[in-house]
Amino acid sequence: MLTITADTPVVIIGAGPVGLAAAAHLAERGLPFLVLEAGPQAGYSVLSWGHVQLFSPWRYSLDKAALRLLEPTGWKSPAPEAYPTGRALVERYLAPLAAHPALAPHLRLGRRVAAITREGVDKLSNAGREQAPFLLHIERADGGEELLRASAVIDASGTYGTPNPLGASGLPAMGERAAAASIFYGIPDVLGAHRERYAGKRVLVAGSGHSAFNALLELASLAQEAPGTQITWAVRRGGERMGQAYGGGANDALPARGELGQRIRTLVDAGVVRLVTGWRTDRVERIPTGLVVHAGTRALAPLDEIVVATGLRPDLAPLAELRLGLDPAVEAPTALAPLIDPNFHSCGTVRPHGVDELSHPEPGFFIVGMKSYGRAPTFLLLTGYEQARSVTAALAGDWEAARRVELELPETGVCSGPVVAGGASTGASCCGPTETPVTTSSLIELSPVVALPKGAALIALSQPAEASSCCAPAVQASCCEPEAKADCCGAVAEPVGETDKLVALVPASGSSCGCQ
Numbered sequence: 001m002l003t004i005t006a007d008t009p010v011v012i013i014g015a016g017p018v019g020l021a022a023a024a025h026l027a028e029r030g031l032p033f034l035v036l037e038a039g040p041q042a043g044y045s046v047l048s049w050g051h052v053q054l055f056s057p058w059r060y061s062l063d064k065a066a067l068r069l070l071e072p073t074g075w076k077s078p079a080p081e082a083y084p085t086g087r088a089l090v091e092r093y094l095a096p097l098a099a100h101p102a103l104a105p106h107l108r109l110g111r112r113v114a115a116i117t118r119e120g121v122d123k124l125s126n127a128g129r130e131q132a133p134f135l136l137h138i139e140r141a142d143g144g145e146e147l148l149r150a151s152a153v154i155d156a157s158g159t160y161g162t163p164n165p166l167g168a169s170g171l172p173a174m175g176e177r178a179a180a181a182s183i184f185y186g187i188p189d190v191l192g193a194h195r196e197r198y199a200g201k202r203v204l205v206a207g208s209g210h211s212a213f214n215a216l217l218e219l220a221s222l223a224q225e226a227p228g229t230q231i232t233w234a235v236r237r238g239g240e241r242m243g244q245a246y247g248g249g250a251n252d253a254l255p256a257r258g259e260l261g262q263r264i265r266t267l268v269d270a271g272v273v274r275l276v277t278g279w280r281t282d283r284v285e286r287i288p289t290g291l292v293v294h295a296g297t298r299a300l301a302p303l304d305e306i307v308v309a310t311g312l313r314p315d316l317a318p319l320a321e322l323r324l325g326l327d328p329a330v331e332a333p334t335a336l337a338p339l340i341d342p343n344f345h346s347c348g349t350v351r352p353h354g355v356d357e358l359s360h361p362e363p364g365f366f367i368v369g370m371k372s373y374g375r376a377p378t379f380l381l382l383t384g385y386e387q388a389r390s391v392t393a394a395l396a397g398d399w400e401a402a403r404r405v406e407l408e409l410p411e412t413g414v415c416s417g418p419v420v421a422g423g424a425s426t427g428a429s430c431c432g433p434t435e436t437p438v439t440t441s442s443l444i445e446l447s448p449v450v451a452l453p454k455g456a457a458l459i460a461l462s463q464p465a466e467a468s469s470c471c472a473p474a475v476q477a478s479c480c481e482p483e484a485k486a487d488c489c490g491a492v493a494e495p496v497g498e499t500d501k502l503v504a505l506v507p508a509s510g511s512s513c514g515c516q
């Protein structure tokens, strides 16, 4: 890798939580860096969902290096057990961090990285490749362009700008683009800024994760105040599998999550939300009375608005000239993908990971944060902060720190089985325990409204292991395949919606199972 100098600094793409965490770590290590942010302020993507409440309390939402910078400045730490909204995360944490003297001079706002290559060396060429600096093509908000050299690049640009389409096949449905003015991708602020857009309207919500749940709940509240608001909810799964979509209810170890699903069920049962199952949108048609959404031979009654909450995907176009090692399905780094692939990890046990799992055939290039998970739905800030710590340590040549696992992961009491006194898990029964510390980030859906119960934990901790157990890291994939899990653990936990980013856990009858 090229030497890191002021002329060829480390360039971080994106001033979101993980990009700024990487910056904080580089600042601590005294390495030259620049942060390029497309938006007009740090945390720009988070602000897009600023009205949404995180499911992680403050104590799981802050990076340690960032705290080390902020605390001596008199910065007032939020209450650790309180749950921030996206806006609070920006205003109380990301904005002060971005304004810190160690970061502010190195932050460039209104700079969108359009493409990255190696200077004078195209993708095909080997000669001189590793000695050539990275060259970033930047589009400025004022319409100008820039080129920037870098010794290393950390792509922390997230996925919020590239939502999955309404079309069930992964491409926009026929007519979807033409109907764009009536489609919202993500979580609209139904009770705030977008109230007028939805009040008294016929609204379709597509997607079966907790983002969709949130939109449905807010629309149901709006319907009470704004007569004529009609809510249709379309999901891929068949009706016979809807029970799982609602989550574990009272059996859910995260009571607020269970309650959320039950509230949706109640709304469906009461007819407030009209549920359409087995739905795979392939066409959107505008007729004089509204938008008609088709799925093969079926069609919904005309609508005014559509909310698409079907997950996110990474924008790989700016990286086309780099040699990437990405899983063809998950679009996450090859070594990381098997740990998070929702085809196999129904609840998921994601080992803490760092520079080794995040490396590409292109030395000096890393994808971290939400984007590192590709299309997998289950990224957590804590995981991203650990990625940033490990990658920046490696860039500093501190390989011991880069390969040390520093993630302090609280237990869920869900994936690891019941928590007993002292914090150990009893999850050893049918599957046996696992040796490697595991995170349960896949368990924690990206719910906007689900609050972890006080004292509940996000992450399963290391447990003594038997290498041959079905939960041993080497066989995690087969262990976590739903049918295998059912055999093994007596329970099935599965993604809520194939294109959705959220995962719900259906609690096992044998809930002490280690691989649950």
Ligand SMILES: Cc1cc2nc3c(=O)[nH]c(=O)nc-3n(C[C@H](O)[C@H](O)[C@H](O)COP(=O)(O)OP(=O)(O)OC[C@H]3O[C@@H](n4cnc5c(N)ncnc54)[C@H](O)[C@@H]3O)c2cc1C
Pocket: 013, 014, 015, 016, 017, 018, 019, 036, 037, 038, 039, 042, 043, 044, 045, 046, 049, 052, 053, 054, 055, 056, 111, 112, 113, 114, 156, 157, 158, 159, 160, 161, 187, 318, 368, 369, 370, 371, 379, 380, 381, 382, 384, 446, 447, 448
């Ligand atoms: C609604 C919602 C709720 C969530 N709740 C939680 C939660 O409770 N707990 C949790 O742990 N995780 C949660 N997540 C998941 C995840 O932690 C967040 O999405 C988090 O914001 C990811 O941080 P990031 O830094 O990787 O990316 P982002 O926050 O998306 O930041 C990326 C930044 O890069 C910028 N950018 C994008 N493209 C470019 C470019 N080409 N050039 C320059 N800049 C660019 C963007 O403007 C943005 O500022 C939630 C996600 C969503 C969507």
